[in-house]
Amino acid sequence: MSTQPQAAVGAPLSRVDGRLKVTGAATYAADGGPEGVVHAVIVDSSIGRGRITAVHTKAAESQAGVLLVLHHGNAPKLPYLPNPDSLNLPGERLRAFQDDVVHFFGQPVAVVVATTLEAATHAARLVRVDYRAEETRTELASASPAGEPLTYARGDAETALGSAPLRMRMAYRMSRLHHNAMEPHATVAQWKGKRLTLWEKTQWVASPQAELAANFGIPAQDVRVISPFVGGAFGNAGRAWPHITIAAxxxxxxxxxxxxxxxxRQLYFGTGYRPAYEYEVQLASTLGGRITAMTHEIRSETSSYETFAETGVMTTGQMLYTTPHVSQTYRTVPLDVNTPAAMRGPGFSTSAFAIESALDELAYKTGVDPVELRKINEPASDQSNGRPFSTRRLRECYDVGVREFGWNRRNPKPRATRDGDWLIGTGMASAVYETLRRPAKAQVRLRADGTALVRSATSDMGPGTYTSMTQVAADALGLSPQKVTFRLGDTDMPMAPVHGGSLTMASVGSTVQAGCDALRRQVIALAVQDPRSPLYRIPVEAITVRAGRLHVADDPGRGETYRQLLVRNERDYVEVQGSYEPTESRTSMYAYGAVFAEVAVDADLGLIRVRRMLGVFDAGRIISPKLADSQAIGAMVGGIGAALLEHTTTDHRDGRIVNANLADYLVPVNADVRNLKAIYVDGRDDEADPIGVKGLGEVVLVGVAPALANAVFHATGHRARSLPITAESLL
Known part of the structure; x- marks a missing residue:
């Protein structure tokens, strides 16, 4: 931990890359690459399962500007070596143009390359593909799971359910959700000899590097991936998808x-999505609301060629509330769909809807206030492993939320509060997400002009990595943020983990801190050993750095600037490489939250409007409150979409997604969003990592949908157990 003054960390700094983005100077994947690029357009399958019997390309090839039409019949065979650095999903990743098998509607079956995008788009429409179609399976409810389920148990849930004074059984369903980031997935690929360079939209530059090295059978060092800006991703740019191999x-x-x-449209088929879930809960409790047992029967969709399972969907039921007896079974159901992917709050947001809705149902069944019910069942330690919590300020989140939201002013009776034609309801839910850490490295260089450059191969899909890392580096080096430049998004930079799972701040932030601390100490050592320095022979621990000036902590007048020291010693720069390797913890580490929501529901039409929402979060040390608010409010908007609007509609005859566009796949707009607020309880978590953070980007979404669903019940008296909650479901 640095003993430096903390001036940048904790300050509401505006995004250091904000001007680049709003002026159009930021270069996204489709903006990158060399001069003279040609354009590729993918041809998608029009059946959901079967085999290709012929590909007719003459009409396309005859068009002006068309350079190439590739498909399984003429594409070279690629090695597709095992990729140990991928997500390592069970099964076999999709192999572009390597055989005639169609696994899902929209699978790439050909690609047209032309000198202009218009020519490639037109020619792609002229490619005709013949198929031998087979029966398509895309309905989760009617399909059978495959393989052994994931299970967890403690105690004897069945016996406890049978002897409980109160027993409830509920079934919940969550529709498939798509990420729909502002920037579409894009790739620019260029070969120079045996070396491949890729300008790519990705949350992890190491992922496409490893994937293309494996697919083409070349060394990873011969693949460079560049991704300085990402226009949103929410999880589905965390792995490499088949289109990057097609482009290469x-x-x-x-x-x-x-x-x-x-x-x-292709984003709905060509990249991942949050899978649909069926989640059945059985719950036993005392008449006073103390939970004695819960069972969880979970089913989710996956593709027929890979098994995607979110183990986090089981975690909440194991540790969030005191539950002596727990039984969980999680089954994946292979369907003729493309492989799902992580989406913000993966697993935890899904289980939160089921568990937090069930807790709300229990609250009304027992007559215990929903907040008090959760307090009654607050555990003293993590029952899943017996470990103490590193920090757990969930009670404080409840108390702050109750006070700031005005929870105690509500009439607890459902369908009892009106505002003209509108039924008014309030609801709340808890949130939890695991605190993850991964190894990371960063290069730190202090130049003779007193400025610093910090580099790491991490990403920034929106949370503000450029800014938060600048803040950490600035304080550790004793510089103003304006004197620090942070660079990211290039495999030629020091290694960093995937930018997801709320682990970037803990992992990359800790290595930036370590590197900058090491560099500052190295420069101080140079000063105290230099007879020409005013700091000569001063104890190292007595020196601090502020505004680029090294000085004695209790004698600010005695010191000199970085610039003076380095110039005098004829040093153009000083450079170190920081690293962070998380250690095994003996505690249970999670971020927490409590979300409160008020909705209005038209009594005749069933229309739902979100009036206000408050989230109170225990996420450890907050590096940047302005960025934190951006994350929290953005997550609330996403949660409104999941709860009330977003869902995929599939034509089960052939697996076609009917609403694969932003006109029919509804997402929240400005008119849907009002009066959203986030509060962060004080407290760092030094058990988690050296900079005391716990991760924020996921937990802020987790409790939103159940809080809204619980508010809708309070408003209407109707319990919605399927998401999204539509007007039709309330009529």
Missing amino acids: LAARETGLPVKLVLTR
């Missing part, structure tokens, strides 16, 4: 740099 293959076959940008 097209570039190799044409000998030209190739740009491939997925259309908005």
